[in-house]
Amino acid sequence: MMQQIYPSVEHPYTFELNKDFNFSAAHYIPAPEAGKCMRTHGHTYFVNLTIGGDALDDTGFLINFSHLKALIHDQFDHYLLNDLPMFEGKSPSTEVVAQTIYDIVADHLKDLPHAPKCLQVFLRETPSSYVVYRPKRTKEHM
């Protein structure tokens, strides 16, 4: 769903950046309650990342758009998500995948001197289903 307007997140930052990309991956939900989703099947996942911050780097970027995509796309695209180390022992539901994307992005951003923050991960799994993951508003996230 490129060019769609995503749910907006309230924040105190002067800059907000949004990056869209997609990846294709297979998964299965290892639980009988998941019904036919127990069988291995594939999705084209659409991701929107929202990053906020008050300061820019020396290039004038809050975060380089292509770095953001590479962080996730290179690790997830054309894999069976259940096989990836970050989903070991977990069910790669849309919710868990969104949270995992957040964790990877936040872990990358925390090392940048100008301290941008990941404010929201929007993850669309099908044309009619998506999840929004937002971190709790604690001091460390602000």
Ligand SMILES: [Zn+2]
């Ligand atoms: Zn699925």
